[in-house]
Amino acid sequence: MSEEQFSTERRILMAMRKTLGGIIRDLTPSDAATRYPLSDATVEDVKKCFDLIAARERELAQAAGVSEERPHFIDEVSTPKVVSIAGLKKRD
Structure with a gap:
């Protein structure tokens, strides 16, 4: 399937x-x-439609190499920053 x-x-x-x-x-x-x-019955059918749409969107995202398409805040840190405790020094 092409990108288009x-x-x-x-x-x-x-x-x-x-x-x-x-x-x-x-x-x-x-x-x-x-x-x-x-x-x-109609409500259940609509729920099934939403489930199918979400499943196909996940498949398309995986095929495109996108891990997650969840919304995030602009100021949200994208990757956790690990700080070594050994690197912390007590200030006088």
């Missing part, structure tokens, strides 16, 4: 995930007294 196909498939998966998420947000009642409009 990876990119296109990734964009399709992202669009599907965002669209499904938007539909669920729009259909979710704002108060607990209102009945949820989707059947339990």
Whole structure:
């Protein structure tokens, strides 16, 4: 699979995930007294779709050599800095 196909498939998966998420947000009642409009079977099917999308996104990331695609803060340290205790000296 070429890089362009990876990119296109990734964009399709992202669009599907965002669209499904938007539909669920729009259909979710704002108060607990209102009945949820989707059947339990449909909710389970949507969950399975999210699982399949996530699994394929992981496969594409692994094939591209990306270890993790988790969000991070800009000021977050990307690699831990190990400090040797032996190198610490008591200051007078």
